[in-house]
Amino acid sequence: MSDPSHFGQSPLQVLAHELENHPQRHLIERSLVSLLQVGRHERGLDEWRLISGALADISEALEVFRPRRNTRKITVFGSARTVQSDPSYALAEELARYAVAAGFDVMTGAGGGIMEAANSGAGCEASIGLNVDLPFEQHANRFVSSCDGRLLHFRYFFTRKLFFLRESDALVVMPGGFGTLDELFESLTLIQTGRTPPIPLVLLAPPGNPFWSGWQRDVSQGLAASGLISPEDGDILREAHSAEEAVAHISRFYRLFHSARLGDNRIELLLNCALQPVQLSALNLQFDDLVDEGVIQASETVDDAGLLRPCLNFHFNRRRIGRLYQLLDTLNGLEVPPEQLLTEPGRRQPSSSAP
Incomplete structure (x- = not known):
């Protein structure tokens, strides 16, 4: 509300203006619809204290992290x-x-x-x-x-x-x-x-x-x-x-493995460096039981920071999480070419010295 152009406007008017070009506008609108649905039926102080407090917790935590x-x-x-x-x-x-x-x-x-x-x-x-x-x-x-x-x-x-x-x-x-x-x-x-x-x-x-x-x-x-x-x-x-x-x-x-993205029936494993074809073939042989359909495929994806990364993706049997950990352990033990610099374990993104 510190923007002078918003002077005299209600919080909902300001929000409507800021949503115009927001990349997650659809999800924000869905959240507002949920709040409106609750508002139609709930009039109690305790219920709205819960909702307001939970949203405040989330807002403050996101700001810190x-x-x-x-x-x-x-x-x-x-x-x-x-x-x-x-x-x-x-x-x-x-x-x-x-x-x-x-x-x-x-x-x-x-x-x-x-x-x-x-x-x-x-x-x-x-x-x-x-x-x-x-x-x-x-x-x-x-x-x-x-x-x-x-x-x-x-x-x-x-x-x-x-x-x-x-x-x-x-x-x-x-x-x-x-x-x-x-x-x-x-x-x-x-x-x-x-x-x-x-x-x-x-x-x-x-x-x-x-x-x-x-x-x-x-x-x-x-x-x-x-x-x-x-x-x-x-x-x-x-x-x-x-x-x-x-x-x-x-x-x-986090030696070779960087992070994972879980979908409804697929998993994407982001890597710090690409695998050799022979290493990918060996993983497919060893962990065939972890794949519901098809094979483990190598490709590329963009991480949360907008960097292009090598990755593995496959249809994942979610009942075999322990087996997934075995795959990650095997993956992190693979030999890496000397010229491939791995990210420092405590950092999500490569340092400026990385290629």
Whole structure:
């Protein structure tokens, strides 16, 4: 409304003017129609507080993340009750330092314990905190609360969870209670059902700590043995016992693979460099069961930054997400010609030195 040409106009009039040449005008109009449909039937204060608060959460979060999309982000989940003398606290700090050294930002829930340790290790320039307003008083940890423009306060858990998964390029889950396990299971559910593109998910605990090995035995293997998940779904997860190992796995995940786009019945894997014909043939032989129809094809596509990238696309069996992770692992292990410079793992786009 600061534009003088809009003086005296209502917000709806201003919106109508700004929509004239908007590339997503159709989707914005659909959103407005949905709001109008709700408005016809709902008169209650609670309902409109919910809608207004959720939209405000989304608007504020998009504003914070918009200028930071070029840097990949590792989200660290873990207990807010972990004390500084706990080995997990020191490990979370070390993890964040390794992540920043590899070019990643570090994202947490902005609370104490593991979250505080990760923000401490990352420092202001590489920390992002996603806090949530609770009925009782809650303060963001001091290592992110003082970071200008890097702390978000969400009104609702569901909008906070949305942005954790939407903006994360990797998840590291450390020992924690109900909240941590909720975040882990929700992440697994969204990944396994193909509602979010594949990202590395690492279970990290200090050396000698059996927290995740026991959990994997009792949950993952138990579910697989009962036929409740596919045997290869265990490959969605990777267990680590050092910060270096966790960040090395995440960095390798983006060695050749850049990102994925999931359609209704197709998947497009964007790459950092093109495959050789013999490598593509080998992938088709090894992962024929992952393809519903046809074969894995090599082509080119434009990424979100407008850069032309090599890619693989195929009709994808969405019930085989664990098998997709096996394909990505094989893909990232392929030999790359020396002259092909790969993107730094913590960056979505190549640096200025890249060809």
